[in-house]
Amino acid sequence: MNETIRELLGRVGGLPVPVTEIADDADLYAAGLSSFASVQVMLAIEESFDIEFPDSLLNRKSFASIKAIEETVAQIIKSREAA
Amino acid sequence: MSFAALATDNTLATRAQRVAAVAAEFSDTVDAEGRFPKEAVDAMKAERLLGIQVPSAHGGESASLLEIAEVCSILGQACASSAMIFAMHHIKLSSLVEHGEESQWHLGFMQEVAGRQLLLGSATTEGGIGGNLRNSICAIEIDGATCRLEKDATVISYGSQADAILITSRANADAAPSDQVMTVFRKGQYTLEQTHVWDTLGMRGTCSDGFLFKGEAPAEQVFQKPFAEIAAQSMLATCHLLWSGVWFGIATDAVSRAQSFVRAAARKSAGQVPPGALHLAEASNLLQLVKSNLLSGIRTYEDAKADGEKLSSMSFAIAMNNIKIASSQTILDIINKAMLICGIMGYKNGTPYSLGRHLRDAHSAQLMISNDRILANSSTMLLVQKPDFSLLG
Numbered sequence: 001m002n003e004t005i006r007e008l009l010g011r012v013g014g015l016p017v018p019v020t021e022i023a024d025d026a027d028l029y030a031a032g033l034s035s036f037a038s039v040q041v042m043l044a045i046e047e048s049f050d051i052e053f054p055d056s057l058l059n060r061k062s063f064a065s066i067k068a069i070e071e072t073v074a075q076i077i078k079s080r081e082a083a
Numbered sequence: 084m085s086f087a088a089l090a091t092d093n094t095l096a097t098r099a100q101r102v103a104a105v106a107a108e109f110s111d112t113v114d115a116e117g118r119f120p121k122e123a124v125d126a127m128k129a130e131r132l133l134g135i136q137v138p139s140a141h142g143g144e145s146a147s148l149l150e151i152a153e154v155c156s157i158l159g160q161a162c163a164s165s166a167m168i169f170a171m172h173h174i175k176l177s178s179l180v181e182h183g184e185e186s187q188w189h190l191g192f193m194q195e196v197a198g199r200q201l202l203l204g205s206a207t208t209e210g211g212i213g214g215n216l217r218n219s220i221c222a223i224e225i226d227g228a229t230c231r232l233e234k235d236a237t238v239i240s241y242g243s244q245a246d247a248i249l250i251t252s253r254a255n256a257d258a259a260p261s262d263q264v265m266t267v268f269r270k271g272q273y274t275l276e277q278t279h280v281w282d283t284l285g286m287r288g289t290c291s292d293g294f295l296f297k298g299e300a301p302a303e304q305v306f307q308k309p310f311a312e313i314a315a316q317s318m319l320a321t322c323h324l325l326w327s328g329v330w331f332g333i334a335t336d337a338v339s340r341a342q343s344f345v346r347a348a349a350r351k352s353a354g355q356v357p358p359g360a361l362h363l364a365e366a367s368n369l370l371q372l373v374k375s376n377l378l379s380g381i382r383t384y385e386d387a388k389a390d391g392e393k394l395s396s397m398s399f400a401i402a403m404n405n406i407k408i409a410s411s412q413t414i415l416d417i418i419n420k421a422m423l424i425c426g427i428m429g430y431k432n433g434t435p436y437s438l439g440r441h442l443r444d445a446h447s448a449q450l451m452i453s454n455d456r457i458l459a460n461s462s463t464m465l466l467v468q469k470p471d472f473s474l475l476g
Binding site for chain 2: 016029030031032033034035036039042043046052053054055056058059060061
């Protein structure tokens, strides 16, 4: 999952630095992720993992780092499997 | 209430009304000369309105956002420039109240704002960023215990009169444009070299001139929380809600003038309702919409404050954006209807029904953070945000 997220982030995140230079727990907003780009990343992740982010997870925190995105996606997949 | 009783009544609304009386007396002069409403701001200080938001434990009155919005509206009915200065001060103060308690310096400064009734100004706009306050070009330089900042601030409202300026910049020389911090600079810690003159259609008394800002201060005056979080968690909401309070006040006074006009005409023509009366009913309908929208927005904010996740959610941001869009557009319709009712007496300056200043001041509403920018922002979020159809919130 980490690789897919990194690939999407690199493609649509519009970051000024290569994704390979960003640590899993680094603050993506500080790295230059704009709010517009974060929405593009969300859309790409929804498409790629065939999930939908519930409104409660559509906040800055869920997308603050690569690790946070992974956890958010994992949480959605887990709750879908439980349902 | 007798005049003597009014003078000793110290409820917040009465104090605000005493300030509004002063603001109303000078509103036309302030507008005509494009000068700072010194008398009204001195009255705010005398009535100690600049510190009401600060928690009681720190020398303020723990006023709620609803109470502050009510003061904005009361002042807005008298002088929109004075009301907007009051609103902008409290928007800046909300950053200190909501995010300043973590640092000893900011806590002390917040107490001083309440104690000495300091007026806070804001410098978020910068030449070259195209109005997007979430981006900065300038960067703060931290040199040991000192911070230095130079900013081409194209707009600093009442910059020359403020007792301190809260200013945004990139967090350091290498930071991305969106990686911002906010810093408090007190008067004496900065110089302002005027670069633009605020000669505008309306809101002329806010004296929002442009300046080259150069400041040096102890580094502890930089907010510890990133500006992105301050913006999302307090500034976005307080901006849109308190501005809307001011705008509601402007529209309220316009409707009240139109109502007086219709009433006077109806009295003269014994029972015959003047043709403009229908517009009055429409204006009253729209005014109620603005009021309901604002009240529901304040409730949404108070609810979200109890739950930090909600405050930074997209649906909350969209809700606040919607409030700003709706109130800024609707007040123009309302004032226009009031103008149709009052006719030439509304169009002329210097009559009891004059509406020119209201209309000119109200035109700023769509431009203070351009509605186009806000709509673009909301439409991006709507790509992923899921609609909530429940009336229960």
